Amino acid sequence: RYAAICHPLRYGQMMSNELCVGLVWGSWGLAFLDALINTLLAWNLDFCETQVISNFLCEIPSLFPLSCSSTSNNFTVLLCSAFLHAFGTFLLVFYSYAHIVSAILSITSTSGRSKAFSTCSSHLTAVTLFYGSGFLRYLMPTSGS
Numbered sequence: 001r002y003a004a005i006c007h008p009l010r011y012g013q014m015m016s017n018e019l020c021v022g023l024v025w026g027s028w029g030l031a032f033l034d035a036l037i038n039t040l041l042a043w044n045l046d047f048c049e050t051q052v053i054s055n056f057l058c059e060i061p062s063l064f065p066l067s068c069s070s071t072s073n074n075f076t077v078l079l080c081s082a083f084l085h086a087f088g089t090f091l092l093v094f095y096s097y098a099h100i101v102s103a104i105l106s107i108t109s110t111s112g113r114s115k116a117f118s119t120c121s122s123h124l125t126a127v128t129l130f131y132g133s134g135f136l137r138y139l140m141p142t143s144g145s
Contacts, residue, residue: 034081041074086134093127 038060046069060078064071104116 034085038074038078038081041077045069045071045074082138086131086138090131093131097124097127 042060042063045063045067047066048068051066060074064075100120104113104120107113107116
């Protein structure tokens with residue numbers, strides 16, 4: 001009973017093979033489209049001289065200061081895609097956890113509630129580390145080093 005709370009309560013009834021395949025194709029398709037759009041926009045950037053990216057990750061925001069052409073379109077598209085991907089998934093996770101917490105709080109016994117919360121705590125920790133590291137990486141001001 002307690003393990004079922006960390007999944008949608010009717011997971012087995014709702015998740016068919018067709019739905020699972022559709023979700024996988026949808027997520028891969030959106031990720032490919034997003035990467036393609038950002039790559040094509042980065043392809044159009046002009047670089048006036050040889051530049052070195054002093055970073056171990058070659059992400060698109062690292063290219064903006066090195067370009068001698070306008071990066072406003074790239075920045076706008078990148079900001080929109082980041083907003084849709086990060087906050088869209090965050091809202092879905094937050095919505096599902098609100099339902100899970102609501103279901104846990106409806107359990108009458110204190111020991112039952114604590115067992116249910118302890119079952120969900122590992123997943124909640126992983127989700128917090130995932131979003132927390134993303135927020136720290138991408139929303140903190142750049143230090144210049």
